[in-house]
Amino acid sequence: MLVALGRAAAAPGHRTxxxxxxxxxxxxxxxxxxxxxxxxxxxxxxxxxxxxxxVWRDQGALDAHMAHDRTREFLAAVSGLVxxxxxxxxxxxxxxx
Numbered sequence: 001m002l003v004a005l006g007r008a009a010a011a012p013g014h015r016t017x018x019x020x021x022x023x024x025x026x027x028x029x030x031x032x033x034x035x036x037x038x039x040x041x042x043x044x045x046x047x048x049x050x051x052x053x054x055v056w057r058d059q060g061a062l063d064a065h066m067a068h069d070r071t072r073e074f075l076a077a078v079s080g081l082v083x084x085x086x087x088x089x090x091x092x093x094x095x096x097x
């Protein structure tokens with residue numbers, strides 16, 4: 001199982017557009033094969049910081065997600081809505097089942 005953690009800071013005045021883009025990609029992604037969980041949230045101390053927590057069955061499922069047009073469109077849109085580079089880390093963890 002893979003856990004992908006992300007963090008990005010909304011550019012000034014773009015938080016609402018960033019959140020809207022995250023909502024749209026979330027709704028489409030949660031039904032993807034191999035998607036166990038897909039969540040965006042905001043940092044309680046820094047409301048302009050958006051974090052993501054994704055849980056995928058395996059690398060193949062994550063790769064398929066990254067290949068979707070909607071994912072590529074989301075990433076392209078986000079690049080204009082954030083300050084600096086988003087940070088993402090991927091962790092291979094044992095399946096709890």
